[in-house]
Amino acid sequence: MRLKFKCFEETRPRGRSARLLRLGAGCAAGLAAAAVLSAQGGSSVVELDPFTVFGGPEGVVFTPGAGYLIGERELEIHRYDNIDQAIRRVPGAYFRTEDGYGLFPNISFRGVGSMRTSNLTVMEDGILSAPAPYANPSAYYTPTTGRMRGLEILKGSSQVKYGPRTTGGVLNYLSTAIPVEGSGRVALTVGENQELRFHGYYGEVFATEAGEVGVLLEHYFRRTDGFKSIDTNATFGGGSTGFVKNEPMLKLSFTPANGPAQRFELKVGYTDLVAEETYLGLTTEDFRADPHRRYISTQFDRIPTEQWRSYLRHVIDLGPDTSLLSTVYYNQFSRAWYKLHDVRRIGGGAASLAGALAGSPFYDGAGAVAGTEGEPLAVLRGEAAGIWRVRDNNRAYKSYGVESILRHSVDAGAVTHALEFGARLHEDYEDRFQKQDDHTVDAVGNVIGVVRRQSGTQDNRRGTARALALYAKDSISWDGLTVVPGIRYERIRYTDERRGTDPASPDFNQVTSVRRGTMDVVAPGVGATYAMGHGWTAFGGVHRGFSLPSPGAAVNPSNPVSEETSVGYELGARYDRNGAVRGEAVVFWTEFSDLIVPDNIGGAGTGVTENAGDVRTRGLELAGTFDPGLLHSWGFRNPYSLAYTYTDATIRSDVSASGTSGGAVESIFAGGARGNRLPYVPRHQISLGAGLEFERFGVYLDAFYVASTYASANNSAEEVNPFGGPDLGPVPDARFGKNDAYFLLDVAAHYEVLPGVRLKAGVQNLLDREYIASRIPHGPRPGHPPFFHAGLTWDF
Numbered sequence: 096m097r098l099k100f101k102c103f104e105e106t107r108p109r110g111r112s113a114r115l116l117r118l119g120a121g122c123a124a125g126l127a128a129a130a131v132l133s134a135q136g137g138s139s140v141v142e143l144d145p146f147t148v149f150g151g152p153e154g155v156v157f158t159p160g161a162g163y164l165i166g167e168r169e170l171e172i173h174r175y176d177n178i179d180q181a182i183r184r185v186p187g188a189y190f191r192t193e194d195g196y197g198l199f200p201n202i203s204f205r206g207v208g209s210m211r212t213s214n215l216t217v218m219e220d221g222i223l224s225a226p227a228p229y230a231n232p233s234a235y236y237t238p239t240t241g242r243m244r245g246l247e248i249l250k251g252s253s254q255v256k257y258g259p260r261t262t263g264g265v266l267n268y269l270s271t272a273i274p275v276e277g278s279g280r281v282a283l284t285v286g287e288n289q290e291l292r293f294h295g296y297y298g299e300v301f302a303t304e305a306g307e308v309g310v311l312l313e314h315y316f317r318r319t320d321g322f323k324s325i326d327t328n329a330t331f332g333g334g335s336t337g338f339v340k341n342e343p344m345l346k347l348s349f350t351p352a353n354g355p356a357q358r359f360e361l362k363v364g365y366t367d368l369v370a371e372e373t374y375l376g377l378t379t380e381d382f383r384a385d386p387h388r389r390y391i392s393t394q395f396d397r398i399p400t401e402q403w404r405s406y407l408r409h410v411i412d413l414g415p416d417t418s419l420l421s422t423v424y425y426n427q428f429s430r431a432w433y434k435l436h437d438v439r440r441i442g443g444g445a446a447s448l449a450g451a452l453a454g455s456p457f458y459d460g461a462g463a464v465a466g467t468e469g470e471p472l473a474v475l476r477g478e479a480a481g482i483w484r485v486r487d488n489n490r491a492y493k494s495y496g497v498e499s500i501l502r503h504s505v506d507a508g509a510v511t512h513a514l515e516f517g518a519r520l521h522e523d524y525e526d527r528f529q530k531q532d533d534h535t536v537d538a539v540g541n542v543i544g545v546v547r548r549q550s551g552t553q554d555n556r557r558g559t560a561r562a563l564a565l566y567a568k569d570s571i572s573w574d575g576l577t578v579v580p581g582i583r584y585e586r587i588r589y590t591d592e593r594r595g596t597d598p599a600s601p602d603f604n605q606v607t608s609v610r611r612g613t614m615d616v617v618a619p620g621v622g623a624t625y626a627m628g629h630g631w632t633a634f635g636g637v638h639r640g641f642s643l644p645s646p647g648a649a650v651n652p653s654n655p656v657s658e659e660t661s662v663g664y665e666l667g668a669r670y671d672r673n674g675a676v677r678g679e680a681v682v683f684w685t686e687f688s689d690l691i692v693p694d695n696i697g698g699a700g701t702g703v704t705e706n707a708g709d710v711r712t713r714g715l716e717l718a719g720t721f722d723p724g725l726l727h728s729w730g731f732r733n734p735y736s737l738a739y740t741y742t743d744a745t746i747r748s749d750v751s752a753s754g755t756s757g758g759a760v761e762s763i764f765a766g767g768a769r770g771n772r773l774p775y776v777p778r779h780q781i782s783l784g785a786g787l788e789f790e791r792f793g794v795y796l797d798a799f800y801v802a803s804t805y806a807s808a809n810n811s812a813e814e815v816n817p818f819g820g821p822d823l824g825p826v827p828d829a830r831f832g833k834n835d836a837y838f839l840l841d842v843a844a845h846y847e848v849l850p851g852v853r854l855k856a857g858v859q860n861l862l863d864r865e866y867i868a869s870r871i872p873h874g875p876r877p878g879h880p881p882f883f884h885a886g887l888t889w890d891f
Contacts, residue, residue: 159622160252206712376874453827477540767808
């Protein structure tokens with residue numbers, strides 16, 4: 096059987112090989128991203144979805160910018176279910192570990208802010224996946240790496256086609272595709288801390304008189320007790336610090352037998368997560384003694400979340416050189432993170448969690464010291480009487496829209512054009528209905544009283560964003576040279592709706608104020624590739640980017656926040672010798688203006704989004720793979736890999752010494768001065784890998800090093816916020832200081848006992864490195880300790 100779309104040639108070889116999609120003769124090389132992702136590691140799957148970034152390994156070569164494709168085979172080696180671990184081999188990608196599992200990732204490309212991955216365009220199968228991509232993109236939900244068949248990462252040149260966060264780049268998760276023939280997988284993994292993972296799917300394509308019908312059913316499950324231990328006392332015997340996650344998914348496709356070449360695809364997925372996770376870290380002294388300890392005051396911390404995702408897609412060939420791709424999508428997400436917010440003194444006075452960890456006293460409402468230094472820490476530890484204030488961050492999100500992409504190719508003799516026009520109508524919102532409770536404890540941490548408040552009394556509002564996004568680009572090819580000019584335009588209409596929070600008032604839960612505003616942003620750019628021959632390709636580009644504030648920040652009458660903008664430059668070269676030797680070198684330089692500090696404490700913000708100033712990032716990215724076994728036909732493979740990033744990320748303007756309305760600067764950018772290094776961006780990062788692969792057996796070793804980073808923009812090793820106290824004075828703050836450099840080593844092996852059946856085992860963090868991976872949300876937090884895992888995979 097053979098189907099042909101304008102830009103897709105589909106062939107179905109005999110046997111169980113995958114159908115392959117190649118660029119049709121009428122398509123320019125610049126449309127490689129429209130091709131299908133090739134099956135990785137011999138998997139008999141095909142994806143007719145043209146919404147992938149590259150379209151497969153070959154597509155990266157034609158990308159006019161730095162890109163990386165992580166295939167299913169690479170993800171399977173170490174059984175990574177943590178996005179932080181999965182992107183270690185990607186130069187220019189940084190992450191800040193928070194929970195050790197990647198549940199709430201903080202990822203940055205080329206020095207953009209990593210706070211909750213809010214400055215990247217994160218997608219699953221080309222659909223925006225953040226809870227509210229415009230209104231609040233913070234990654235309290237992220238697609239699960241363990242159920243993916245691939246990850247696509249695009250930096251510099253992503254600004255034209257993908258938005259709305261274009262200063263950083265694109266992270267696109269690729270879910271399991273519908274198999275061509277009846278086939279499936281069962282994968283089971285067990286590990287330390289009562290770890291259990293199950294991943295299973297089965298799919299098939301059925302031929303009917305009306306056309307081909309494809310079906311895929313999938314389920315992913317994971318549970319663990321966690322690697323931390325909560326302190327106990329006479330009335331609290333401890334609890335789990337892990338999580339449970341369930342994820343079913345259904346995909347359906349239909350390819351009509353008659354009429355124009357076209358295809359429909361429907362996807363519905365669901366994620367249920369319950370995590371016993373906290374914002375609170377430890378004091379540095381307690382961390383050095385036992386980094387996996389949790390204070391007894393975190394015993395109530397828990398976050399249940401639910402997420403639904405769905406889309407209906409249609410691709411149709413309108414003519415020999417024209418195709419139209421359309422998608423309708425709908426996502427919804429809810430969370431209610433019940434977590435320790437601050438500590439209070441019986442009789443008056445309060446202290447922030449980060450302040451308490453650094454030795455701060457209680458302060459009363461006028462800013463005067465109440466009690467003694469160290470008293471708040473004693474309350475946190477359950478060693479003094481006080482009040483644990485626990486906040487219920489109850490929030491609901493929806494994100495939905497429709498988008499279409501029209502592609503048309505023109506063959507003008509020696510010059511070809513691949514024109515692409517895209518339009519998207521989108522709406523999303525974040526709704527907050529929050530409360531906070533007070534748990535009174537005695538001098539040994541026993542809870543002796545609880546004051547529970549009504550939902551909606553702490554924060555009660557909705558922020559909505561409605562956006563029109565348009566882009567156009569043209570891939571112009573001539574004799575090995577492809578130039579890709581393009582432009583992106585977005586108009587966003589914001590609505591910030593506030594509701595009453597006083598339960599004794601008739602205005603409670605009623606709209607008390609509505610503010611509206613509009614923002615227009617434009618991002619032009621141009622990139623180019625040149626095939627130099629003998630496996631060499633040069634590329635480069637100049638692009639403008641933007642990142643948007645939330646509705647409440649954009650229309651704030653006292654301190655409106657502007658969009659963050661950037662101008663990025665990159666120049667690089669790639670080499671590929673039949674897949675046995677590959678390399679890429681890139682130099683980049685990006686100038687950011689009005690860097691946005693998000694309004695979430697998890698990103699070390701203040702609860703109010705602010706512009707922090709100007710930033711410059713520049714650096715060098717090197718990546719390479721070498722397989723002498725493949726190169727010299729040894730009969731086995733011996734792959735090696737290297738990824739190195741040097742980054743100079745500095746603040747180019749002093750950060751104001753006063754925050755919103757002249758108040759204290761509470762974010763980690765307090766005290767930032769021109770020339771200081773950007774927090775959480777390492778100067779050096781390196782990944783090394785080696786492996787031996789025989790017909791039935793393989794063993795792999797991966798090493799990863801990250802240099803020490805500053806945790807705050809003032810670049811001080813002291814745990815002090817210089818402008819966070821009364822009268823803008825210094826105050827103890829455990830979010831400030833430095834994070835440790837660290838070196839990690841992972842090892843994994845597999846053995847094929849029967850055709851399609853493999854036994855797998857491995858150890859992550861083999862050398863048992865203990866290190867401060869992050870100081871936010873509140874105080875020092877560890878990376879994951881050594882983790883042994885073993886399992887079985889059956890492909891049938």
